[in-house]
Amino acid sequence: ACGDDAPGTSAGGSIKIGLLASLSGTYQAVGTEIRDGFQLYLETHDGKLGGRQVDLVVADEGNGAQTAVPAATKLLKQDRVSVLTGIVGGGSVAGVVPLLEETKVPLVGSNGRPELKDVSRVWHTSYLSDEPGAAIAQHVRDNVKGSVYAIGPDYQGGWDELRGFTDAFGKIGGKLANADGKTTFTPFPATTNFTPYFARIKASGAAAVFTFYAGSAAVDFVKQYAQSEIKDIPLYAAGFLTEGGVLNAQGDAARGIYSVLNYSPDLDNAENRAFVAAWKAKHDGSPTTYALASYDAAAVLDRAIGAAGNDPTPEAINTAIGQLGQIASPRGTWQFSTSTHSPVQKWYLRQVRQDGRALSNTVVGDLATVGR
Amino acid sequence: MRHEVIRRARGAIAALVLAGLVVAPWVVDDYTTAILARTLALALVGVSVALLTGVAGLPTLGQTAPYAAGAYACAVVGSRVSDVGIVQLAVAAGAGAVLAALTVPLVVHARGVVVLMITLAIGELAVVVLGRWRSVTGGTDGLAGIAAVRPFWGLPTLANDQSRYLYALVVTATLVGAVLLLLRTRAGLLLRAGRDDEARLRASGHRVPLYLSGAHIAAGAIAGAAGSLLVVAQQYISPADFGFDTSALLLLGVVIGGTASVGGALVGAALVIAARDWLFGLLPGHAPLVLGLLFVATVYLLPTGVNRARSRLRPPEAPSHQPAAPEQAAVAESHR
Amino acid sequence: MAVAAGTNRIDPYLIPALDGVAYGLLVFVAASGLVFCFGVANILNLAHGMLYAIGGYTAAALLDGGWASLALALGVGVLTAAAAGVLLAGLLAPVAAGNHLGQALLTFGVALAGGSLLVAGFGPDDPQVKVPAALEGSVVVAGHRYAAYRLVFIVVAAVIAAALYLVVRRTRAGMLVRAAVDDAEMVACLGVSPARIRAGVLAAAGALAGAAGVLGAPIIGPGTDTADTVLLLSLVVVVLGGLGSMGGTLLAALAIGEIQTLGVALLPSAAPFLLFAAMAAVLAVRARGLASRWRTT
């Protein structure tokens, strides 16, 4: 009902950008990475995107939609930002989308990406949940002699991640070891004790395991796996199983795990060297894919706002994003898919190995380039 | 007479608040209006929680179940059958009532903290079902793109925050008024009596389980109606809206409002929920800390509301010759 | 292997069954603080999970894989958590004894605030917990490899259960605590300060939770939502166990352990429902039983 000035852009050629991420609760680790990634880009580009001073408004996504929606409402309806970015949970994104429709503001998400009917205003610099699995399927097929056991957490993310693998794996003639040929899903986040599942895996006689977990569940899974009777069965995972802080908590238990991801700190290209250097200058430890995605979101906005002309309205920015084409990034160049508005990018096979004192995810090979 | 004064003051405050709520959408910005609308829905659930916890003496963490039932029923009806608010409201209330009726056998015989745990289980199970019944609920990512409602046949749809808020306000006010009237009748008296001393109520010939079942179903209906308000206010619902933390916050809000008073519960629940939503936007990363400190503070600021020993989940053991209430008997068991 | 599994149906369920026992006992240990605080002394302490987390983070900070560090962590964890308990008792002073909802409000607030302070202090990532190497490995049970550390809890739980039972039933202190539940004023008229009793109770409960936190860290490790997980499990155990009966509580804990492991192994499709469905059913049936004993109309 109040001030109808053009949202976001204000006199001093500055632009208002809203960042929504879990800064408290279960996903705090990821949320902070996402915030830091975006801020790192701003700091390394003297606070400007597309030549405009950025006024970054941060809000807390909390544990999911029930807190994300009101926070997003504040960003969109009170602060009237002209772009929204961040958002950890797919559910949160789903909850925010109606608001985007209502306020006609684009979202450049840097993590969660649910199934969406209409993506006209939704862009993601991360990936579609089913892509990691699809990317690693061929490699597993080639290198595993025997059937593979698929297990994952029982929520949308888990379903998608594992569907990605099982579909692709099945297409190329791979066989699942699961009793009924269907993926085993464990209650999430309730499951803290995985040993009963390990017993089933043992019984199934699988030659390898493919899984996806993140956060505490990932720690529990890996530590218990290493102590269980199937500790010698090779473990393949969507990268998040050993990504970021969890790797430290897992310690030696994680040694040797294979994971597929769109990024690894030891990638050898100019952007990445710059990015990692800048990151290490500010934070201890290496950057994660979460931070990278957010960093790229900033990069995307940098170019889009620049291209949107001297009145970068939300609409203008949205159209500009659609015309960016190739984007150079620490993960290697990628571009937005025209159908899904998420990256068409290359995926890497990584293994947890000793690197100096610490363990780290070392790239051991390139996998397919995925994206529709 | 002191009580008289207090009652008058309460009445005046209530009137002021109501007036404030009516004019709110024209003085505050869209964000606040939207938040208020959403808060009204949750406050209405708070009322149903108070009805059970404070009046009937069945402390509950499970009102999110009928709340969810109402919300999803409303969403389904809204997208497949009718966009008329009254219809959706009726369906939602019905769904809530049915769910409550189904869970009656679980709760009527239990008391105190046992009810708390049973209802908690019911709530959690509801969330699990919502997450997995994807064909209807859209799974853990929830249902989006629900069509805007029109309050009544022939009226325009509620397109903006103001109208949605006013709709929520009218519905809430009506239902709360109905509850207040209900409590003035014999029903309210008997419920309070049952909470005081159930065995005595039986000894004078009352069918206590019957009353409790009635209260439980009524509360379910209210929660269901609140569910449809949430759909209107938020145009998106997901299992996360009905999780444990929601029911916990509602219960605490009701406690702050003074369990036995419906008005208090309304305000308490509204304050707690609003505080949470507001803090997550305002103090990214520190919301839980501040919220926690606020809770601690209220205990000291509202001694009358909170510190009444009445709201105990485990009443002192009855004297030898009154039959012990189930839970006390449970204690007795454990002490054999 | 598939054949082997085929020939022997029980075999794949052996480890889950054993693990159910170990896990159940771990849950009992984690809950013991609340068993005493709520079950026996009737003080509803929703900050129990936070007290446990204090222990957990202490372990993460101090453990370096040596036995000495384990002892040190245990000492520090117990003391800190006990101190936190006393602090809680101080905060609880204005809340009437037996006013559970008031207690819930305050302790939940403390839990929220304390929890986020812990995370702020130790960072959002789950820290690493290094137990002594001897416990790190795994032992072979009936031809299956099994995490050694989990077996430790069979001992710990037995000790705690016995100690609790003796203290509550046999000692004057235990009697005072129980008496204060019935009628705090009359306890005061016997010359004992109810406030003191309350402080003592919460200190003890804190100590138990702290110890559990340190010992449980390698399995239910410290993290952003450890507190909630532990609190929920503990509440379930305490209430299911019949509020304060040590035997009942142990049984409840074991039942939960088996449900979470053997139950999951037997019917995985029902896994997400098992725990709460079972709890609701048991509680409701028991309530109905008691109700019919004193005969509702």
Next chain:
Amino acid sequence: MLSVDRLCAGYAGGTVLHEVSLRVRPGSIQAVVGRNGAGKSTLVHTIAGLVRAPSGRIEIGGVHLAGRQPHRIAQSGVGLVPQGRRVFSRLTVAEHLHLAAAPWRAPTSGGEGWTVARTLDLLPRLAARLRHRGCELSGGEQQMLAIARALLGQPRVLLLDEPCEGLSPDLAARVRELVNGLAADGLTVLLVEQQLQHAIEIADRVAVLEYGRVVYDRPTAEARVDPAPLAAMLSVAAAPMPPPPNRSAPRLWADTPTSPDPSER
């Protein structure tokens, strides 16, 4: 010994006691009678510290007690037998006794201290119920337990709020003898009693409380000589009063055949 001076007390609802003053000499029994709701229990509770006293003094052996915590007051030697028993429902009789027993507290009254054994052979019925929990006792048994609990605390001042309620006549008589004997041992007793006869039977002074005010406070000797005013005040038939108590030799264990017929007393 126990002196209450211009004591006012009450509840949120309003003041109940208005400037109540009493003075109880060591080794004497002060009876307090009055209609239901007159404020007798409130007086007892205020002395015990369970009800706050906004104004007035409460002294025991010259020590000012008003405003102290109940447990402090108890520690300074005040024992309470509350109205309505208030035994601990979850504790067994044995546990009650174990809890109440304070052997370390020197027997402050002249006689030997109270031990569990001594209380049990005073109230033999309890001995047969040691394993029962408080909530499993009959009304009278609970009353006995409440008395035993108070005695075991080795009190110097004993507050009895209708200690004979629910006791069979003979047992009631025995309890009165007991109280009489305790006074002989030097204990200071404040006895709230409904039946005037019984009060007079053992008390040295009797006070009448009416709407929270002391309207009568005289030695029982006077009442025996001329019961009329007292009887009128309580609107009971002025029955012949019992003889003065014989304090010299407490007849605690002398078995007195008493009959269930009061008209024979």
Next chain:
Amino acid sequence: MTGLLEAQGVTVRYGSLAALDSVDLCVHDGQRHALIGPNGAGKTTLLNVIGGSTRPQRGTVSFDGRNVGQLGPAARARRGINRIHQRPAVFPTLTATENIVVAALPRVIPRRRWWPGGRRRIAHHRAGTLLDQMGLADVAAVPAGHLAHGQRRQLEIAMALAGRPRLLLLDEPAAGLSAIEVGRLSEVLRTLPRAVAVLLVEHRLDLVYALSDTVTVLRDGRTLAAGTPDEIRTSPLVRQAYADGVA
């Protein structure tokens, strides 16, 4: 003729202890039946069995010719068995008036069923008269939890009367009442309609002898004697029972 209430061979055991050992009791219409005995004799337990809150291991209870053994307290109350408890049981947060209204409601038949609040008005009227009778008029608006011990007992008696009982179970109604209130109580009991039968448990024997027409003496869960007040008063057996009750 058969009695209004017939209890036969009622046995209640708590572990080894027999609180009641095959006790028979018969109360006729309009009878004033007293139940006395030393402490722990089983009086209250017997009332509990009749009232339905304790289920006997053996024995039958029939009321008005029908076996009520399977019914709970509420059902029996609706059939006309009302009681007061040895320890006054009232609704602490309800005012004295409301307490009586609640107790009266189950047996109120409104003249015009469809009239809203009809029952309530009748019950209120009944409450007013009862409060006057029991001399509680000036605390009518006080929450029962704020009443003095004796006042609560009076209130519960009023509640029991409000339920229009056909059999009134009184567990030590005079305990803790001051002389005046005892007088008032006996007046109320004396003026009860003859249709109402009373089963009175009391230690104030003067009252028992004054009010009852039949007396049953219990001891250690057994019926020791039964008869008219005069027989009991002079029976040495009873005397002995009480004396032993002490030792």
